[in-house]
Amino acid sequence: MRTLTLVLIAVTLFAAGIREATAHHSFAPFNMEAEKTISGTIKKFDWTNPHTWIWLDVAGDNGKVETWGIEGMSPNYLGRRGWTKNSLKPGDKVSIVVRPMRDGSPGGMFVRATLADGRELRQSGQAVD
Amino acid sequence: MRSTPIYFLAPVAAVLVMLTELPATAQTAAAKTAPTAADWSALAKLPDFSGVWEIGPGGGGGRGRGAAPQGPSLTPAAAAKRKELQSLGREDNATANCVPPGMPGIMGQPYPMEFLLTPGKVTIVIEAYTQVRHIYTDGRPLPEDPDLKFHGTSIGRWEGNALVVDTIGFSPLTDLVANVPHGDKMRIRERFTLTGPDTMSIETTVTDPDVLTAPYTTTRTLQRHRSWTIAEYVCQENNRNFVDEKGKAGIRLDDPAGASRK
Numbered sequence: 001m002r003t004l005t006l007v008l009i010a011v012t013l014f015a016a017g018i019r020e021a022t023a024h025h026s027f028a029p030f031n032m033e034a035e036k037t038i039s040g041t042i043k044k045f046d047w048t049n050p051h052t053w054i055w056l057d058v059a060g061d062n063g064k065v066e067t068w069g070i071e072g073m074s075p076n077y078l079g080r081r082g083w084t085k086n087s088l089k090p091g092d093k094v095s096i097v098v099r100p101m102r103d104g105s106p107g108g109m110f111v112r113a114t115l116a117d118g119r120e121l122r123q124s125g126q127a128v129d
Numbered sequence: 130m131r132s133t134p135i136y137f138l139a140p141v142a143a144v145l146v147m148l149t150e151l152p153a154t155a156q157t158a159a160a161k162t163a164p165t166a167a168d169w170s171a172l173a174k175l176p177d178f179s180g181v182w183e184i185g186p187g188g189g190g191g192r193g194r195g196a197a198p199q200g201p202s203l204t205p206a207a208a209a210k211r212k213e214l215q216s217l218g219r220e221d222n223a224t225a226n227c228v229p230p231g232m233p234g235i236m237g238q239p240y241p242m243e244f245l246l247t248p249g250k251v252t253i254v255i256e257a258y259t260q261v262r263h264i265y266t267d268g269r270p271l272p273e274d275p276d277l278k279f280h281g282t283s284i285g286r287w288e289g290n291a292l293v294v295d296t297i298g299f300s301p302l303t304d305l306v307a308n309v310p311h312g313d314k315m316r317i318r319e320r321f322t323l324t325g326p327d328t329m330s331i332e333t334t335v336t337d338p339d340v341l342t343a344p345y346t347t348t349r350t351l352q353r354h355r356s357w358t359i360a361e362y363v364c365q366e367n368n369r370n371f372v373d374e375k376g377k378a379g380i381r382l383d384d385p386a387g388a389s390r391k
Contacts, residue, residue: 025370028220028378048367050227069382071369076240076256076360107382126186129356 024050024074030099030109038068038108039095047075047085054088054110056096070098072110073123080127087121088113164248171248176290176323178244178251181359184237185328185352200306201335201345207309214308219376222307226371227364229258231279231303232296233317233333237349243359251285251292256359264294271297279303281317292321305340312339327353 040058052072057065072078075085088094093116098108113121203211224230230238238257245252249267264285275282275298285294296317305311315337324330329351334344369381 024364025225025372026221026378029370029380046367049362050364050366050368051370053367053369069369069380071380074362076362079360080357101380105380105382107380127183127354129354 027099027109029101029103031102032099032109034100035097035111036100036108037095037097039093040068042088042090042092042094043067044090045085045088049074049076052078052110054096054113056094058106066106068098069107070096070110071107078123081123081125082128083121083123092116168248172246175246175287176292178246178292178321178323178329180353180355181241181243181357182329182351182353183241183357184239185350188350188352201309201340202342203309204340204342207340210310211308217376219372220378221370221372221376222304223302223372225378227258227368228302229260229279231300232281233335234304234306235260235262235280236319236331236333240362241354241357241359242351251294254359256362258364259362264292266292271295277301290322292319294319294321305335305337305345309340312337314338315340324350327355329353 038056038058040056042054043057044053044055046053046055051074054068054070054072056068056070058068059065075083078087094113096113097111099111100108110123112123115121222230229235235255235257236242238255240255240257242256243254245254249265251264251266253262253264255261260280262280262283264283266285266287268286269284271284272282277298277300279300279302281296281298283294283296285292287293294317296319297315299311299315301310303311305315315335318334318336320330320332322330322332330348331351332346332348334346335341336344370378371381372378
């Protein structure tokens with residue numbers, strides 16, 4: 001069963017065009033079988049190697065703000081797929097789907113994001129010339 | 130014919146001796162002689178490898194995916210070693226800590242590379258981990274006792290339209306494939322061939338008498354992107370991934386020193 005799950009994950013990732021993360025590190029810290037949607041305000045967007053990092057301020061039920069760290073693919077990879085360093089700006093309201101960290105820390109791996117104006121950001125797809 | 134004074138013949142004899150010795154010293158001579166205009170123009174007759182290339186969709190990227198589904202055929206000792214390493218349950222390898230994979234893994238990254246042809250040399254600029262391979266095509270032989278390097282030591286030659294590269298002398302820190310350390314005698318032969326206006330095939334054959342029972346061949350297809358440039362990739366810029374000595378993988382969510390100061 002575990003083997004089947006791993007195969008399904010591999011097939012899904014391949015279909016989604018997710019190759020970059022396999023090159024630099026494994027998925028071990030993330031729960032690749034779970035998806036979690038978090039909404040908040042962009043605090044900072046690191047357009048850096050080997051990964052981009054989105055820092056998202058998320059208000060909890062108690063009103064306390066917690067900053068989530070969301071790992072994305074590299075600027076090199078995303079830059080060839082339509083992203084720029086300005087794709088996310090501090091203050092942007094955004095809803096992000098992540099593969100959450102296994103240890104429960106406020107972090108995850110980026111899957112897709114939807115901005116207030118309806119614009120959607122993904123990191124899969126073919127590179128463009 | 131008039132007789133020639135012996136003192137006049139002396140320099141001629143010296144040149145003759147030098148010419149006779151040339152084959153033995155050609156490698157150093159080639160490396161130390163300035164390229165001529167003819168050397169530069171001869172490059173125009175070679176296949177056009179210019180521009181930036183990346184493994185295309187389904188072209189065999191990542192950790193061998195699509196390249197050789199069966200994987201290498203291992204000797205009993207290497208198979209036992211792989212089983213032992215797998216049983217440790219390591220979650221990641223040193224690339225998570227920004228250590229480059231070395232050969233052959235560096236040629237399978239999902240990042241582009243650029244080929245630079247100059248007289249007597251092909252240089253491959255690899256975006257991933259900011260790596261460079263130096264392939265000498267000036268006729269020098271492979272060294273007999275090379276220092277051990279992540280990319281080994283490479284020489285190349287042109288066979289028709291193919292660039293054929295032989296590489297030996299690999300660092301013990303590199304793997305043949307995941308969980309398969311290479312032996313001292315690993316040898317890699319690569320054939321780079323243009324297969325279309327903007328496609329290139331790289332056939333890679335690994336031989337390793339201590340590890341493999343048969344040559345391990347994989348083929349990758351690269352796509353040329355003329356408008357692209359090689360981007361900077363400083364892995365230490367903001368690396369929050371890590372793997373510890375026991376193979377436990379993790380992520381630092383705090384702001385490590387040196388990370389993206391703003």
